[in-house]
Structures are given as structure tokens and as C-alpha cells.
Amino acid sequence: MEQVILKDLFQQRDDRSTSLFKYAIKQLSRCRFSCTEERCELIALYKEEKYRVIVTNEVSLQEIRERIFLFSINDEPSVKYFIEAMMLFIIENSENTLMSALKKYKNKNYMPGKKYNDKYYYKFYSKTPLKSSLRDSYNAKWIDYEKQLENGNIIFDELGVAGLFAMSGDTLFKAFNEVVKECYGGSLFILRLLDDQEYFCDGKEIIGERFEVIKKYDLENPKINEIGDFVKEMIKENTRKHELLLAEKDNKINELNHALSELREENTALFKIAYRIRSQRNIIIGLVLLVLLMFYIIPTILQLFL
Structure with missing residues (x-):
């Protein structure tokens, strides 16, 4: 299998280079690649022949974005999604190398069916x-x-x-x-x-x-019974989605009720603490008054009568 470097495809304008670049970007956008610290590899097709495309940090995220628009593949749904994710990555991360961006992108978007x-x-x-x-x-x-x-x-x-x-x-x-x-x-x-x-x-x-x-x-x-089965499946699918939405709403309501319950418990605990503080404050004030009474007021009164 012939190996090509993505950066080299930037400088070439022949049909093979342009087609391989477009294919490679689509593969990146769909997480169809393997990645290490230093480089990323993917398989691209040109005229039914497979090519191994190597991507390295020699290419910047900005260069990728510019050439996506230059080659007019930004309307592809997965590529559009990819561009938005890469721009967000640049905003949120100081270390915005292509390899770090691709690894984070794949970790977030390439998931097993059970998830x-x-x-x-x-x-x-x-x-x-x-x-x-x-x-x-x-x-x-x-x-x-x-x-x-x-x-x-x-x-x-x-x-x-x-x-x-x-x-x-x-x-x-x-x-x-x-x-x-x-x-x-x-x-x-x-x-x-x-x-x-x-x-x-x-x-x-x-x-x-x-x-x-x-x-x-x-x-x-189609046979009439197949059409009927298909319509039933579509109705079942819509019903299932509505049930999922209702379940999500119920979960959110339960989460809100739980949060309110926790707030009530916190408020009750704070009230008890405030009550104890107030009680302790009253005791302290009483003790201060008692000390003043014993060591200042009573001796003063006794001096007046003696």
C-alpha cells in the first residue's frame, strides 16, 4: 500500500492529491483513524486503490480548516461537525496541536453502541x-x-x-x-x-x-402487508422516542425534586446551627452579665453603703 503525507497533498493540485486530501479529511471527521503522540494514520481510497495517509503536527488546525474551505468540503455533515469541534478545541485548550485535538475528538465521538x-x-x-x-x-x-x-x-x-x-x-x-x-x-x-x-x-x-x-x-x-409492517415500525419508533422524551422529563423532575429536598435539609441544618449559635450567644451574654454583677456592680453598691 502506497504511503502519502497529508502535508504534501497541500502543495499539489493534481486530481489524485485533491481526491486523497478530501477523502482523508472525511476519514478524520468520522474518527476513521488511529493516533499516537507523534502521528495519525488513516486509509483513503482513490480509483479503488488504497493509500495510507500520514498526518503529523507539521499541519496546524488552522491549515486544516483553511483547506477544508478551499476544497469546498465544509458542507459534508461530518466535516462541518469536525470543523466546529476543532475550533472549540482551539478556544478551550492552550496546547492546540493537531494530534492532541484528534485524540480528544475521537475519545469523545467514537463510542460503543451500548452508549x-x-x-x-x-x-x-x-x-x-x-x-x-x-x-x-x-x-x-x-x-x-x-x-x-x-x-x-x-x-x-x-x-x-x-x-x-x-x-x-x-x-x-x-x-x-x-x-x-x-x-x-x-x-x-x-x-x-x-x-x-x-x-x-x-x-x-x-x-x-x-x-x-x-x-x-x-x-x-412492496406488498401491502410489508407496507403495513413498515408503517407500524415507524409508529413504534415515534412512540419510543416520545417515551424516551417523557422518561427524560421525569428524570429531570426527579432530579429537581431531589435537589429541592437536599436544599430543604440544608436549610433545616442551617436553622439548627443558627439556633444553637443564638442559644450559645444568650448563654455567653448571661455569663458576662453575671461576671459584671459579681465583680463590679455588687462591690460598687456595697461601697456606697459602707
Whole structure:
């Protein structure tokens, strides 16, 4: 596998260098890299050939940001998310080297499936090879998922480079159109995250090596019962999300009630302390008056009569 340096790609303007740079940035934004103290490595594709791209601290965060805008890839959801995270990192950290930023970014955003609240996602796919200019621009390769499912209910990235993409339920409702069908196909998976598999999510898409297939639908030639099942799944998904929202509200209410209870207990404790202080103050005042009475007032009165 040929090795290239990301910084070297900055100075070159040929098609290979530009394509590899764009691919590398997308891989960084999706946590598809390994990182050490000195360097970061990732795999990028160009014309179906794999390249190992090396990233070092010779490249600054500002240089990365400038070239992202220069190469017009800032509209990519994961890249947009990446830029915002990097700028926030610069603001919050005095040591803003690229390696430290990338390690923190991956630690925060690359998590096992068990840590995600949403466990179910959706993926359009095609049972036959697809060809479109949009797929070519993304270097998207057709995968025979039906063949993979002959050996179980897991689909996976055969190349092990970019990972598999899936969308949330909210994004799914906006994706029923001919453009999506042409690019991804007219069949649909309902997928579940695997607890021990790591994923990256930018809010719109989730990316990982492997997913469990719960159900699949042929939306190009659907049967009436399949449509009914699909609608039921969507209703179930919306109901589940509403239940999660209600549960979160209940948890917040319980947290507030607990906080109020703790405040009441603290106020009661403070009141008792204040009462004790006041009682002790009265005792001290009484003792002072007694001392004054015994050693000053009474002797003074006795002197008047003697």
C-alpha cells in the first residue's frame, strides 16, 4: 500500500492529491483513524486503490480548516461537525496541536453502541449494482448485503475503509425521494447498533463497521402487508422516542425534586446551627452579665453603703 503525507497533498493540485486530501479529511471527521503522540494514520481510497495517509503536527488546525474551505468540503455533515469541534478545541485548550485535538475528538465521538440512546437506524440499499455520478463522487462501492445475510443477520464494510452509513428516523422521513433511490437503492434495512462495536454519529448519520439487521423492506415492489409492517415500525419508533422524551422529563423532575429536598435539609441544618449559635450567644451574654454583677456592680453598691 502506497504511503502519502497529508502535508504534501497541500502543495499539489493534481486530481489524485485533491481526491486523497478530501477523502482523508472525511476519514478524520468520522474518527476513521488511529493516533499516537507523534502521528495519525488513516486509509483513503482513490480509483479503488488504497493509500495510507500520514498526518503529523507539521499541519496546524488552522491549515486544516483553511483547506477544508478551499476544497469546498465544509458542507459534508461530518466535516462541518469536525470543523466546529476543532475550533472549540482551539478556544478551550492552550496546547492546540493537531494530534492532541484528534485524540480528544475521537475519545469523545467514537463510542460503543451500548452508549448511544438511539439503538435503531435505517439504511437504503440496492440488491443490484448501482451507478451514479453522486456515488462516484463519494467513492461509494456497491456491497451485496443479501449475500452477507446468507450467513447471519450482520452486515459489514467489506473494504474496511469508510464504514457503513445509516440514518436516524428523523432523517429517514426526509429521504423518500428519487435522488436517494438512484444513489442508494429502493430497499430498506432497519438496523440495530451492536453493543461492542464502535460508531461515530454527527447527528444526521451514524457510521460503523458492522450493524445487526432487524428487518428489511423492498420499497420498489412492496406488498401491502410489508407496507403495513413498515408503517407500524415507524409508529413504534415515534412512540419510543416520545417515551424516551417523557422518561427524560421525569428524570429531570426527579432530579429537581431531589435537589429541592437536599436544599430543604440544608436549610433545616442551617436553622439548627443558627439556633444553637443564638442559644450559645444568650448563654455567653448571661455569663458576662453575671461576671459584671459579681465583680463590679455588687462591690460598687456595697461601697456606697459602707
